[in-house]
Amino acid sequence: MAAPNHTAQQNINPLPEPPPVSEAMARAHRRYWRFNLLLIAALMTIGFFVSFVVPLASGRLASIRFAGFSLPFYMGAQGAILIYLVLIGVYILLMQRADRALQRAREADAVSRNP
Template sequence: MARAHRLYWRTNLVLISVLMLIGFMVSFGIPLMATRLAHVRFAGFPLPFYFGAQGAILVYVALIVVYIVLMQFADARLQRTLAIGKTEP
């Protein structure tokens, strides 16, 4: 059981790290590259404006949804592991 808990928390920490890295890139990477992307237009607006005004919010919501879904899978896997451990003598 201790191994299952360690795997669960390692999965959780890796997932959080990856999602936070993506959030960091959206928050700071796109604004830092804004001058290079200013000539690209999306839906009539310059691409950096779109990312700042709309796209970043959508990415953050998507990151939350991805975290919820992946952690539900991890929770279910841990529950199965614990249930199997309880039935064995």
């Protein structure tokens, strides 16, 4: 059995080169993604706290009353779901604001490139 022939393979359809990006747009993209990752980390930390820390501390939190129920019961019954919905809404609102800021940066970059 012959060894496979490993010759340099020429790419028949090379990938197109990405368009050049200005330094201002590169900074705007880095700022956008840094904000996105920090926001996700913060919201997931809150979700972790609601999902795991509150149930683990339910014995100590049982004396706290909220809406006529003990806090662990309320969080298990409906409070956690409401908090998750709020977290989703916060993410949507803040990312829409970040998207608008990135769009403004893109438009300003386009104007500065084509005066």
